[in-house]
Amino acid sequence: MTDDAKPGLSRRGLFGLAGAGVVGAGIGFGVDRVLTPEASTSGAAGVYPFFGENQAGIVTPAQDRLHFASFDVSDISRNELQELLEDWSYAANRMTSGLGAGEFGPADGPYDSPPDDTGEALDLPPAGLTITFGFGPGLFDERFGLGGKRPEALIDLPHFPGDALIDGLVGGDLCIQACSDDPQIAVHAIRNLSRIAFGRAKLRWSQLGFGRTSSTTRAQVTPRNLFGFKDGTANLRAEDTNVGKEIWAQNGDGPAWMTGGSYLVSRKIRMTIETWDRTSLREQERVIGRNKGEGAPLSGGTEFTEPDFAVTGRADAPLIDETAHVRLAHPETNSGATMLRRGYNFVDGNDDLGRLNAGLFFICFQRDPRTQFVPVQLSLARNDAMNEYVRHVGSGIFAVPPGATSDRPIGAGLFG
């Protein structure tokens, strides 16, 4: 226990992704107290275990709120990078279990040190907190000797027609997606993980999302995005029989360390709300290809009726326009490509012209972005009628490794 007072909260050596499973107690522990995964799989409502074959926060029922952060790794060694991932895993396992980020809560002293948890979540339950880690392409450059481990699927995203990316909102060596039904819990997670990373990795960009725009299970009601349309209707869901093979990297897909992982693509998409709001209802529905009230495809039926792209109406025009978003995004148009969308609505105040700086922080997970996100986004970027009302300003791609266990922190496979 030599490094107790260290801001890094290190439990290296004893590794000890422990202390979890005991929701609410700030217990100490020793080498012999490393918990088994079972012990941390608390059945308490609103607790998703951090340990597991896959990381949580992907097929987990989409929580209401998001804090997403991208980091640049500082000038540190390969060993220090590995330690950072250990420290993050330790703290993430604690926080998702409802504990503070470190063993000494703000109320537990010691009084002459900074508390190893910042305190704003002290009285709150984890509210379904999941913390999902990812590795950007930059991590595999010359700095850490990881070049040989880079999965081919972790491409540098191509430039898409219309991209208006802002440098400070793109990329990153590492990412953390924190989702919870309580925004204070999601913010607390990112804030403490940033604090733990001090001197080792630094926030590059971060994004709060106030409302989910997808359902990832059949039990969830479809939410609405800031265009006012239901979003997530045709999403891949936890119950779908093909979900596993669409989102988890399989044995033989690429490097072994990614088996059971996934690839995350994020796009910060700003909506020109004011223009949209002055557009007729007819045009809005044409752009999406579904009606606004119920979310039914314009080819007929109710929300969950499959769209029929062949049906025509007056003057033989298709009921679902040739440039409608759902047509161009649909698997039928993209050689069967699908993905699990898990995005959030955002509002970041307003710009100098008095327009709300609002939109959709798009997140999707998939087994291989080369055959999933990229072709779909190409199809949209070229022809989507929605392009008149959106601007892609941020972008990220991250390899999301498989889940941690009590003796294997996130990304352990990278350093094997």
Added chain:
Amino acid sequence: MTDDAKPGLSRRGLFGLAGAGVVGAGIGFGVDRVLTPEASTSGAAGVYPFFGENQAGIVTPAQDRLHFASFDVSDISRNELQELLEDWSYAANRMTSGLGAGEFGPADGPYDSPPDDTGEALDLPPAGLTITFGFGPGLFDERFGLGGKRPEALIDLPHFPGDALIDGLVGGDLCIQACSDDPQIAVHAIRNLSRIAFGRAKLRWSQLGFGRTSSTTRAQVTPRNLFGFKDGTANLRAEDTNVGKEIWAQNGDGPAWMTGGSYLVSRKIRMTIETWDRTSLREQERVIGRNKGEGAPLSGGTEFTEPDFAVTGRADAPLIDETAHVRLAHPETNSGATMLRRGYNFVDGNDDLGRLNAGLFFICFQRDPRTQFVPVQLSLARNDAMNEYVRHVGSGIFAVPPGATSDRPIGAGLFG
């Protein structure tokens, strides 16, 4: 019904703050359907009536989420300003009742016009939505002939020591505070009111708050701010016998049109989180004057024990430091001054140095800022130990008129 299709949603002439009280139905109405205040005082859970002697959103139990907006009025006439306030009142009464902003919801057509509600709240209950309007000093300049109506209490705030105000985050002619337990509902309200104001008033600045930092009733649990401390413990509350005379402008205080109104001061206060997080627990508690775990004053007792500023400890030093925030903010130190605090935690992403752009969006209500906010803030600005960890970057002061009724929109008294 000549102006049905007008984006301004005008119901002038028939004024018609109607349609409310019928939660969920998008009914039409005529001159004869102007509802009485009673009819709109729906008892449905999560509905606070918009009509009333005072505006809602002040003593109302502090909701979890905030969207606050400040507007500059465009180059319009006095009449057009009055019409804007009518249109806003009409829409606010509808939205707080759980209806769309206008009579024709996005699902109700007409198809060739823009919907008169943007739709993202379509399937959601109002979740305790309150919409509170205020008038900044600028409204009383030469433009609208309202100079003679300016209350003396609506001062231009003085410069406080240490102020680091950013021009774009200060002031405004009009403000709207939208609070709800669902952020999508608060955002929907501000977005639709901005849309309705198109061409007449334009967003100057706006702020999302994700977590309340106050309790305004005894039934509420004290929340925590981003310093990790309980905030709101010693707040004025709805149940306090003196609350009325501390927050509502009384007959004879100033112009008659403000009787039953209040004064809102907002301060966007950025916290230097990273410095705070590296400060010892002892220093953090010294700065606040309360302990971090429970929120008890350092002079002893539990959360709701009154602080005793005279008690001393070792070397005769006071247990609550001379520069502790609670000492300097306490009524005892400020000739009895109190106020109703109703602020929110915010995180607006991060700055270029990778520091979270986070803090407290402070809001308070009072009968007269000259004897309430100003002396307290002066005492804090001069000596508060907390100043090392905060920076005031935004500021606003607004006269919050009394409540609307079915035939008197917000601010009607201004034009009498």
